[in-house]
Amino acid sequence: MSVDLPTVSADSGGEAAETDVAVRPPASSVRLVATLAVAGALAGLLIVLVHEWSEPRIEAHRARVLAEAIDEVLASPASTDALYLENGALVDGAAVTADTTTLDRVWVGRDRAGVPVGVASVAAAAGFQDEIRLIFGYDPAAGAVLGMKVLESRETPGLGDKIEKDSAFVSEFRGVLAPLVGVKAGKATGAEDEVDMITGATISSVAIVEMINARLVEIGEPLGRWWSGGGSSAGAVGDDR
Amino acid sequence: MSPRVTTPGEDFVRGVWRENPVLVQLLGLCPALAVTNSVANALAMGLATFFVLMGSSVLVSSIKRLIPKEVRISAYILIIATFVTIADMVLAAVVPEIHKALGAFIALIVVNCMILGRQEAFASKQPVGRAALDAAGTGVGFIIAMVMIGGIREVLGNGTFLGAALFGSGFEPWIVMILPPGGFFTLGILLLLFAGWEERGGAERAERTWRVPVTRRVSDVGPVAAPGGER
Numbered sequence: 071m072s073v074d075l076p077t078v079s080a081d082s083g084g085e086a087a088e089t090d091v092a093v094r095p096p097a098s099s100v101r102l103v104a105t106l107a108v109a110g111a112l113a114g115l116l117i118v119l120v121h122e123w124s125e126p127r128i129e130a131h132r133a134r135v136l137a138e139a140i141d142e143v144l145a146s147p148a149s150t151d152a153l154y155l156e157n158g159a160l161v162d163g164a165a166v167t168a169d170t171t172t173l174d175r176v177w178v179g180r181d182r183a184g185v186p187v188g189v190a191s192v193a194a195a196a197g198f199q200d201e202i203r204l205i206f207g208y209d210p211a212a213g214a215v216l217g218m219k220v221l222e223s224r225e226t227p228g229l230g231d232k233i234e235k236d237s238a239f240v241s242e243f244r245g246v247l248a249p250l251v252g253v254k255a256g257k258a259t260g261a262e263d264e265v266d267m268i269t270g271a272t273i274s275s276v277a278i279v280e281m282i283n284a285r286l287v288e289i290g291e292p293l294g295r296w297w298s299g300g301g302s303s304a305g306a307v308g309d310d311r
Numbered sequence: 312m313s314p315r316v317t318t319p320g321e322d323f324v325r326g327v328w329r330e331n332p333v334l335v336q337l338l339g340l341c342p343a344l345a346v347t348n349s350v351a352n353a354l355a356m357g358l359a360t361f362f363v364l365m366g367s368s369v370l371v372s373s374i375k376r377l378i379p380k381e382v383r384i385s386a387y388i389l390i391i392a393t394f395v396t397i398a399d400m401v402l403a404a405v406v407p408e409i410h411k412a413l414g415a416f417i418a419l420i421v422v423n424c425m426i427l428g429r430q431e432a433f434a435s436k437q438p439v440g441r442a443a444l445d446a447a448g449t450g451v452g453f454i455i456a457m458v459m460i461g462g463i464r465e466v467l468g469n470g471t472f473l474g475a476a477l478f479g480s481g482f483e484p485w486i487v488m489i490l491p492p493g494g495f496f497t498l499g500i501l502l503l504l505f506a507g508w509e510e511r512g513g514a515e516r517a518e519r520t521w522r523v524p525v526t527r528r529v530s531d532v533g534p535v536a537a538p539g540g541e542r
Contacts, residue, residue, distance in 0.1 A: 097379035106382055106389070113393040120397045127404035135407075224414070228468070228486035 135221070136205075140177050140190045143207035143217035147179025147187050153296065155289065160296040176289060179207070186297070188216050191289060195281035198273045200224040202233070206243065206282050210297040215250065215282060218243035223274075230274040239268050239275065248286050252279040322441050326448030333456035333498075334505045338425035343460055344494035346416050350473045353461025355409040357454030359398045359417060364426050364453075365446045366394040368434040372442035375435050387430040388421070395420045425453065456501075463497045464488045 097105075140150050153160045154173040163170060176191040188209040194201055202223040207216030220234035232239060243250075247263040252275060255266050267275040317325075332338045342360070347353040367390050371378075378386045399417045402410040410417070420426070429449055434442035465471055468488030470478045487493050 097381060102379050102382045105377070105379055106385055109386055109389050113389055116393055117396050117400075120400050124400040124404035128400075128407070131404075131407045222411075226490065228484065228489060 139205045139219045139221060140179070140207075142219050143190050143205055144177075144179035144188050145207070145216060148182045149184075150177050150179045150190070152177050153189070155292060158292055160289075160292045176293070189293060191285055192221070193281040193285035195277055195284070197223060197225055197233075197277045198230045198271070199226065202274070202277055202281070204278060204281070206285075208248065208286065208293075210293055212247075214245050214247050215243050216245070218278065218282065220278075225271070225274045230271045232268045232271050233274045233278055236268060239266070242266055243282075249283045250279045252276050319441070319444050322444040323448040323451075326445060326450070327452040327455065330449075331452040331456055331505075332425040332449055333453060333460075334501060335509075336425070336428075337502075338428060339423045339453055340498070341419060342416055342423065343457060344491070344498060346413055347457055347461040347464055347494055347497070348468070348489040349412075349465045350458060350461045351409060352412050353457040354454070355402070355406065356413055356416065357450075357457040359402060359413075360420055360423060360426070360453055361447075361450035362398050363391060363394040363420050364429060364450045365443065367391045367426060368429055368442040368446035369439055371430045371434040372437060372439045378435075383435065384427075384431070387427055387435075391426055391430070392421045425449065459501060460494070460497050463501075464493050468493055 137150075141147070144150065151162060152170075152175050153162055154166045154170055154175050156166055156168060156173055160176065166173065176189045178186050178189045181187050188207045190205055190207045192203060192205050194203040196202070200223070202225065203221045204218055204223075205221055206218040208214070209216055218240060223231065223234060225231045225233060234240070242265045245262075246265055249263065250265050251261070251263050252267050253259075253264045254272075255269050258264050258266055265275075265279055326332065330336060333340065333343045339360070342356050346356045367387070370390050371387060395418065398420070399410075402413070402417060429446060433445050437445070462472060465473075466477060467485045468490075470476060470482045470484050485493070488497070
């Protein structure tokens with residue numbers, strides 16, 4: 071049953087101490103397999119234990135980052151809740167029939183009276199280096215973007231990363247009318263739908279403008295219906311918007 | 312190749328300086344180039360690697376009798392990969408921002424052949440105490456090299472050290488230094504300085520100080536670089 075290859079093992083052990091080569095007989099195949107199987111099982115067990123410990127913390131951090139980002143792009147609403155895109159319509163969590171984790175979603179921010187002030191949505195598309203993920207706030211009543219925050223990007227340090235670090239560029243997205251138009255710095259006419267691009271990071275800044283526009287097209291129709299329906303699918307009517 | 316008797320201090324100091332994994336052995340260059348664009352990233356990567364190296368060396372050394380020689384490399388890699396996975400999850404849970412900045416390079420600690428090299432060349436043949444000292448020395452040497460490269464790149468490329476601004480607003484950052492070419496420039500210049508120091512007799516002076524025989528870079532532990540093993 072043994073298929074040991076002593077010559078091979080002596081070769082491959084060229085760097086090992088000679089004493090080992092001399093003293094130890096070649097191990098049987100069963101022993102080799104058993105050793106790796108036991109080691110693998112122990113390693114797996116250890117990883118699962120650490121995972122059990124770390125996963126809730128990682129999730130909590132993710133949720134906190136997202137909540138802060140929603141708060142920022144909707145200019146600190148009194149409350150926010152998630153809306154799910156199901157069968158082409160936006161519905162709130164209570165009315166969703168499918169598993170909510172699988173559904174596309176936006177977040178609606180409300181003022182103290184419960185009146186929606188805007189929705190926040192994630193958009194993602196390829197930037198210069200890798201995919202850029204951002205979240206932006208949108209006010210369907212005014213047709214204006216309320217704010218933009220980059221969640222994930224690997225753009226070039228010093229150039230492309232200005233999309234998140236350059237406060238002048240980020241503030242361009244406050245109150246700009248959709249669909250957005252990216253213009254080169256210095257070519258701005260002052261129109262309300264213009265966003266000044268960053269010199270040296272044109273691809274990254276164009277990607278941001280385009281991904282927001284694309285996402286607005288994607289959710290525009292159900293969002294418009296939801297919004298004109300009183301901004302609530304939970305039954306609150308009489309909103310004078 | 313009978314085990315040379317060395318003092319614990321020599322086991323430790325060897326990896327820190329004269330056989331520094333990055334600056335002398337040229338191992339672990341992938342993280343040394345890729346994630347040294349800031350001191351914080353370099354330090355976090357250094358600490359994560361230190362943890363993996365220390366854990367693997369101690370474990371490999373303590374169970375070396377149980378591992379058949381034929382499957383030792385597989386077993387080492389399994390052990391290293393386990394520690395790397397743990398480090399990855401702990402970093403994500405404790406310092407999410409740094410974890411995000413390091414990205415895929417944490418997972419790539421598995422293939423840092425500095426670690427596998429220490430297991431094969433040292434920990435698998437030595438008692439636990441010596442393996443731990445050797446791992447500590449090599450790990451500290453790696454951290455020192457990472458922070459040196461990271462420090463130079465962050466100061467010149469961003470005008471900051473650990474995020475604290477060093478220069479007035481008049482300083483125009485050398486952006487190239489935090490881009491990939493900056494890593495090559497910095498590493499190249501450091502290697503040049505280090506080789507120059509050695510050539511002018513630094514190693515011999517070190518030998519007198521630490522009583523380590525100068526066998527030029529690789530001592531009794533044998534060559535550690537697996538052919539083509541470095542990423």
